[in-house]
Amino acid sequence: MIENRSILRREQATLMAALRNPSGISGSYDELPGDGETLLRSGLSLRHMRMIAALDDHGRVSAAAQVMNISQPAASRMIAEMEAVLDVKLCERLPRGITLTPYGKALARRARSILLEMREADREISELKAGKGGSVFLGAVTAPAIELAVPAIREIRRIYPRIEITMQVETSNVLARELIASRHDFIIARIPDDLNPRLFESRVIGVEKACLIVRRGHPLSMGKAVRLEDTAAYDWVFQSGGSPLRQAMESNFLNRNIALPDRILNTSSLLLTLVMVAQSDAIAPVSIQVAKFIQSPEGLAGAIDVVQTEFDIEVRPYSLITVKNRALSPAAKMLHDFILREVG
Template sequence: MNEPLDLATLRVIVAAAELGSISAAGDRLQLAVAAASARITALEEALGLRVFERSSRGVRLTPAGQMLVRRGREILVDMDRLSVDLHDYAKGLQGHVRLAANTSAMLEVLPAKLDRMAREHPLIRIDVVEHGSLDIPLMLLEGRADLGIVDMAHAPHGITLTDCFSDTLVLVVPAGHALAGTAPLALEQALDEQFIALHDGTALSSRLMRSASLSGKALKIRMQMRSFDAVCRMVAGGLGVAVLPLQAVGPQLASLPLATVPLTDAWAARTHRIALRSGVEPAPATLTLIDFLLR
């Protein structure tokens, strides 16, 4: 049986699933609603099962449809990537790597590494996006990235981790604060302070919450910021204290009235790791980038 499951139909199904409407999917893909609906119906009839449950409110995936969309997204990402790679090769490029990295990697190691990589391998194109460590494994599993750099101690299912670089978390306080200049301390000793934290969902925020919980106290979060720089500026303004990687906030420490206090907690010494999808052989360009990251 020749099942009418081609890339165009797959795009219609994925779009309808994301938007909850075949009409909206048609609009996104610039396809008539009748044509979009006919593609889905033809596939359902050929397979002998329903992809969507239809109602006056739109469409909802059946269990079979959920599997189809999950696998279909991977296929579409691969096909779009193939198209980009072929165009790159037509231009004389020798490879294309999509790197998803956490903020610490962006600030601490990637500028110098990527600059050297670009000078030694100018025909390899590298696209870099910043994401939280907790988001990157899913990007790898869904085929939206080839390589990740994460702050994770243990590999999620389907992911392989390799040590890449280390950094150190410190307590950042306003200059003149009672804790400034004190001996190294454990986070538990600072939990009476108001904290300026990163937004929820980051590996660092999760680490702080877990450590405070284990000590039997709650982390008193006064504000949540989206960048290390914003956190430092709030601390410098006397609004609280923070825990940040020492190596990532050098410019702020040099220009703002801040002080740092070493932390004695074992988790303050972090190892960031290269993340890859298990069972998938990296492309030569990806292997070249990994070599540069590990030097």
């Protein structure tokens, strides 16, 4: 109980430092300007932090109140309390919901870090009490999920069978935002072009190569190398616009002055991609790691063929990514470091 109170005081101090010092979170009361105690004495609490994060997530006071399991008038009072303490307006009311002001967004961003640390403290204490090995939340794009994450998870679970691991396989755009929102410990992906790279610490750990897949018996799977222009007459299954794999494939068309395909199904679902390919004459670009798996006896052997092509498809390198200045839990650091060792 004493440890919990100490953690709570440290996190409240972190909040105060964050609000006074936008460039970083201070770790010591002595580093704060002024008396350094104003916000702590004001009564700004973790419930306030949960409220501002919920407002940022949902954009409605009613939805935030539901998440907090309180009434809407009580939620409005909490917002007013925060605005009175900080002496700034945190949100603007719109005809349909609310939007956070720059002050509100700054507080929400720092609140997420504080709530994450409290979640980690609670998780570690619970795991120590239960004798469990810890838990990890990670995300990965498809190729390194198969090639790196799954083997690493298998080996870590062999050595530490009580570690609980949750993995999300998605696009880099989704994963990076989940990481920022504190829903992942780390990700294996690419930093999206529209996010500030200074938010992250990343290390390139692999290059993804891709190939084209079709159904078994497809006209393009008859053995000879296929030219890119030979594919133009068929339907294509692509990831959404802006994904690195799609960009790499479209670059192949543009660099050869070949018109881009105009019969396209867009989906981020690998399962839907495989179903469409297996049940039609559609073509889909996938990572070589995915193609190898679905051709193996453990995958979909007999249903999918890899097209032999005269051209290569190389995708942007992927990285092991964490949020800058966010400490990993012991279990997450163990899996993170294991992956780093495996890639050399």
